Amino acid sequence: MPKNGEARVLPIYQSTTYKYDSSEHVGKLFDLAESGFFYSRIANPTVDAVEQKIAALEGGIGAICTSSGQAASTLAVLNICNAGDHMISSAAIYGGTSNLFGVTMKKMGIEVTFVNPDASEMEIQDAFRENTKLVFTETLANPTLVVSDIEKFATLAHKNGVPLIIDNTFATPINCRPIEYGADIVVHSTSKYMDGHAVALGGVVVDSGNFNWDKGKFPGLTTPDESYHGMVYTRDCGKAAYLVKARVQLMRDLGLTPSPNNAFLLNLGLETLHLRMERHCSNALAVAKWLKINDKISWVNYPGLESNKYYPLSKKYMPNGTCGVISFGIKGGREAAVKFMDGLKLAAIVVHVADARTSVLHPASTTHRQLSDAQLVEAGVTPDLIRMSIGIEHVNDIIADLEQALACVPE
Numbered sequence: 543m544p545k546n547g548e549a550r551v552l553p554i555y556q557s558t559t560y561k562y563d564s565s566e567h568v569g570k571l572f573d574l575a576e577s578g579f580f581y582s583r584i585a586n587p588t589v590d591a592v593e594q595k596i597a598a599l600e601g602g603i604g605a606i607c608t609s610s611g612q613a614a615s616t617l618a619v620l621n622i623c624n625a626g627d628h629m630i631s632s633a634a635i636y637g638g639t640s641n642l643f644g645v646t647m648k649k650m651g652i653e654v655t656f657v658n659p660d661a662s663e664m665e666i667q668d669a670f671r672e673n674t675k676l677v678f679t680e681t682l683a684n685p686t687l688v689v690s691d692i693e694k695f696a697t698l699a700h701k702n703g704v705p706l707i708i709d710n711t712f713a714t715p716i717n718c719r720p721i722e723y724g725a726d727i728v729v730h731s732t733s734k735y736m737d738g739h740a741v742a743l744g745g746v747v748v749d750s751g752n753f754n755w756d757k758g759k760f761p762g763l764t765t766p767d768e769s770y771h772g773m774v775y776t777r778d779c780g781k782a783a784y785l786v787k788a789r790v791q792l793m794r795d796l797g798l799t800p801s802p803n804n805a806f807l808l809n810l811g812l813e814t815l816h817l818r819m820e821r822h823c824s825n826a827l828a829v830a831k832w833l834k835i836n837d838k839i840s841w842v843n844y845p846g847l848e849s850n851k852y853y854p855l856s857k858k859y860m861p862n863g864t865c866g867v868i869s870f871g872i873k874g875g876r877e878a879a880v881k882f883m884d885g886l887k888l889a890a891i892v893v894h895v896a897d898a899r900t901s902v903l904h905p906a907s908t909t910h911r912q913l914s915d916a917q918l919v920e921a922g923v924t925p926d927l928i929r930m931s932i933g934i935e936h937v938n939d940i941i942a943d944l945e946q947a948l949a950c951v952p953e
């Protein structure tokens with residue numbers, strides 16, 4: 543909150559650097575004996591304000607903003623996993639995260655076991671090893687819209703002495719606050735609904751402050767960090783141990799830093815997030831219901847539909863709505879899908895999802911176009927699948943657009 547006479551709107555501190563009157567003062571900042579800014583790779587006042595806002599939205603003790611969602615997942619995992627460690631992840635996660643874990647982290651010596659998110663506690667328990675350091679899932683998976691049973695994952699993680707990290711990008715803290723169901727760390731791609739205007743890439747890591755790191759599994763947090771003059775994060779920082787380590791060690795070394803200008807844009811998005819999510823959800827539900835009874839549509843996947851497999855879980859964890867993304871199949875397969883897409887006027891063909899404008903993607907002819915129909919089915923992306931990200935336009939305009947585009951598809 544601005545003080546008397548200060549700017550009402552969050553100012554952009556477009557500065558890498560901060561000026562001090564004495565080197566003694568700067569020394570205290572480095573010792574973390576006093577709080578303040580010294581270099582924007584570590585912290586910046588504009589970014590800091592946004593971090594505090596997101597931490598409050600999620601009910602965490604603090605947050606670190608990053609340059610992208612991918613950077614947030616990287617930071618969240620590397621903060622507690624080293625070469626030789628293992629992690630468990632839901633198989634139903636964003637493709638980029640799946641590559642990060644299964645390919646790039648594997649090259650770094652961190653092994654991942656992907657589990658079916660619907661598997662029983664006993665089945666998932668079998669995936670744990672001596673060196674397992676975390677469990678990862680998505681509240682509402684992009685793009686499959688699988689809803690995670692957060693309490694099941696949290697119980698399993700805690701029984702095995704490791705934290706649960708949840709990617710809450712699609713639900714946003716407006717629709718779900720995973721910390722309330724036992725998640726320890728929450729990550730986001732803020733590039734989606736939080737920004738909401740498709741103008742700035744970004745990510746964030748939020749810490750609940752609830753996890754007890756002191757049980758011997760996380761020496762990086764409980765033994766001296768020689769690169770930070772012997773600091774023991776759990777001893778010296780208490781509940782903030784994970785966040786302080788992530789910032790002073792990993793942000794320092796990896797520089798996954800967002801720009802102050804992007805933090806300003808993200809803040810603008812956050813100011814209307816609660817209103818936009820309401821509209822995204824009511825629009826998406828209305829569109830899903832309309833598609834469901836349309837003769838040219840063969841199936842609709844939206845967890846807000848009562849007939850959806852994940853409806854009960856979505857009601858438990860997201861009682862006020864899920865998100866604006868739906869997927870559906872069109873009769874006539876690949877060819878009909880292309881005709882329909884080309885007929886759309888309001889909805890734009892883009893690769894992005896989860897912003898204010900309705901957009902649409904046909905994976906079989908774009909992101910997955912190198913695959914045959916049989917390979918597509920195996921990847922869970924049928925040739926007729928259309929992914930639609932319902933925006934905040936008037937719902938009648940969106941449905942009118944769908945109606946006229948479907949009229950372009952032969953019976």
Ligand SMILES: *Cc1c(COP(=O)(O)O)cnc(C)c1O
Binds near residue numbers: 636639680712733744
């Ligand atoms: C987009 C996305 C990411 C990656 O975020 P970027 O900001 O594009 O790096 C991670 N998780 C989910 C669920 C996403 O939708």
